[in-house]
Amino acid sequence: MNSEATPGTAPVESTGEPTTKSNFLRDAIIQDLATGKHGGRVQTRFPPEPNGYLHIGHAKAICLDFGLADEFGGKTNLRFDDTNPTKEETEYVEAIMEDVRWLGFEWDGLFYASDYFQQLYEWAIKLIKDGKAYVCDLTADQTREYRGTLTEPGKDSPYRNRSIAENLDLFERMKNGEFADGSRTLRAKIDMASPNLSFRDPVMYRILHQHHHRTGDAWCIYPMYDYAHGQSDSIEQVTHSICTLEFDNNRHLYNWFIEQLGIFPSQQFEFDRLSLTYTVMSKRKLLRLVQEGLVSGWNDPRMPTLSGMRRRGYTPEAIRDFCASLGVSKTNGITQLQQLEYYVRQHLNKHAQRVMAVLKPLKVVLTNYPDDLVEEMEAVNNPEDASAGTRKIPFSKVLYIEQDDFREVPPPKYYRLSPGKEVRLRYGYIIKCESVVKDADGNVVEVHCTYDPDSRSGGATSNRKVKATIHWVSAAHALDAEVRMYDTLFAKENPDDVEEGQDFIANLNPNSLEVLTAKVEPSLKDAAAGARYQFERMGYFCVDPDSTPGKLVFNRTIGLKDTWAKIEQRAQNA
């Protein structure tokens, strides 16, 4: 039912906004194309580190990397930045590939920074021979001390002027595993007094006797990001290397290595990373939520991960449209969650099949309806899409309606059912509340109504207007379903806004998950995992992978806009 992009096909069936609005990155590319730079070629890359799952912030980068290349007929590689074996795992590379494809993109080349370890090693030897790199025996602590501070220049390492021969010998022995982790590093010889800290003889290689997810035990020295990233771009002939703002400081080093090596001049551009209200985006924090069991996993529907959003029922189209609606600038901003939700609703409204489900059931007995009669009511599957057709829903004497749709004492502007009042049952009849049945505590447990036989939907005499239409299910035919109602994972717009001594965990929303047992219409009997529906008047829901033929499980993707809730809220605040 849902038109998800298939791996191998090009994106993008957008629902609205253009894929790439004008922005400074796009302008830079147009400029380069105009001047004939790189022979009019555009090539980008998406370079995730496989140390966690992709999140909505990555989606923005992916849409930019792939979208921009696609717009100008270029290529985009997926390259795993796997230079730190202590944090990277195969599980993550697989999850990342799945998520990129789910989002609707297919890479041209699939690479790993580790593919370039040998080349990087040879280039390091060249830099040593050129007198531009040296083996340093300082410990990590000493290296920090020698680096100086933001305002004071650093001091040269006592090992800075070793002979080329000694450096060559030592570096080879580092590679051969003769030295312990942390005992030595290979450093670029640049300028310990540079105001740009990344120029103060940056570490190029560290010793790590660690098994690597791809190279196994072939290496015990691993290149640092700054020594690997630009060269990897260069090797792949990337023309426009797009990354986030915090790498601005690294751009000079990126260029320095490329210049020293005299290799293809890839160019780095920085844009603002996406931040969203009510969530955290750092992989470190997301990892912690997972490891401490505060969520059910990386794909918990409350997580801002692509796998979490997928499970929640968000669509790739909605995420892409959201990303396209975002600005690309150098401002550090925080986008409101409502903007993402708008695009989720927009896409689901067009594509989700309507269905009736009562989340918090209240029994209704139609006192003047024949005891054993069952009528088949015809319902429209999607008013936004005539081709979706219609279906039949059983109607009978005993029904369930939403508890919220009945008030014994109706507040002002309340149009739904209350004693003596009428409402229409969607695709059914107009009913009138005659009396209520209460339990020992005085709670209304049953509502007795009469129905108007002339008001059957679609009938010749069905045009009588009533203030409201509510949804319902036939008690005898309804199916039970577990429904997981999600709210934001954090209670504050900015989860990091905490008291002294606390951290973001303190802002976890205790009500981010509420589990209900709902009554749903029988057509949902064989609903397949992943299928998305609109429960009329309630919101969008999708079938969770936990769902089985015997026990339906739905996740609430997002509620519908609720004007009544707003009116009532306002009345209470007044």
Added chain:
RNA sequence: UGGGGAGUCGCCAAGUGGUAAGGCAGCGGCCUUUGGAGCCGCCAUUCGUAGGUUCGAUCCCUACCUCCCCAGCCA
């Protein structure tokens, strides 16, 4: 404090010398057998602040203020 980046409506964001686009949110109204969707309208005399240049400045100049990034052998 040194270096780098940024400050335009509640949020995101165009515009970059000629008198403030758009989206989200919000607020009115229309329509409606989803209080959904849709449609219409409203929503910055003002562009961090203070000076200056100019016939004219958000766009140029000067100073100041605020925020973000950099002192991992993380990326």
